[in-house]
Amino acid sequence: MARPPKVTLEAPRGRGGMLSRTPQPSRDRFGRFTEWIARAMGTPMFLLLLSLFCLVWLAWNTLMPPHLRFDSAANGFTALTLMLSLQASYAAPLILLAQNRQDDRDRVQIEQDRQRAERNLADTEYLAREIVALRMALTEATEEVVTRDVLRQELKALMEKLDERGASAAGAQPSSPS
Numbered sequence: 001m002a003r004p005p006k007v008t009l010e011a012p013r014g015r016g017g018m019l020s021r022t023p024q025p026s027r028d029r030f031g032r033f034t035e036w037i038a039r040a041m042g043t044p045m046f047l048l049l050l051s052l053f054c055l056v057w058l059a060w061n062t063l064m065p066p067h068l069r070f071d072s073a074a075n076g077f078t079a080l081t082l083m084l085s086l087q088a089s090y091a092a093p094l095i096l097l098a099q100n101r102q103d104d105r106d107r108v109q110i111e112q113d114r115q116r117a118e119r120n121l122a123d124t125e126y127l128a129r130e131i132v133a134l135r136m137a138l139t140e141a142t143e144e145v146v147t148r149d150v151l152r153q154e155l156k157a158l159m160e161k162l163d164e165r166g167a168s169a170a171g172a173q174p175s176s177p178s
Contacts, residue, residue: 031097031101034097035101035102037098038094041091054084057077058080061077135151138150
């Protein structure tokens with residue numbers, strides 16, 4: 001008689017074990033479904049199809065012979081009213097769930113925008129301090145007040161020198177065979 005395999009904690013258990021779980025539906029999948037419903041119900045095509053459905057229902061139960069009718073006009077088309085009420089009772093909560101998901105996404109986006117704005121402000125302040133430090137250093141070196149125009153000319157001259165160095169370095173490097 002064969003022994004059952006020894007259970008150890010070194011390897012995960014398979015699906016057939018006693019502790020296996022049944023798969024749970026994804027909340028995200030249901031959320032995407034609610035958004036799809038909300039988007040679909042807000043389209044002209046949905047309104048057209050719903051209107052066409054009601055017209056066909058009313059025409060069938062008005063124009064067909066009495067033995068083929070399933071919803072009586074004498075009772076105010078009760079079945080149609082119940083169908084539309086059922087559709088509305090499911091549509092409203094699904095649309096609200098989709099709106100809640102959108103609100104959550106908007107809240108995250110707003111937080112990310114705020115953080116990005118803070119970083120941009122910090123970068124701008126840093127660059128402003130660097131420019132002031134550069135002006136002060138140039139003022140000390142040249143012993144004259146450095147205006148905005150003088151600073152721009154100095155920066156342009158430095159950029160031209162850097163471009164010349166980059167061009168000469170690129171020309172000095174051997175080209176790789178194609």
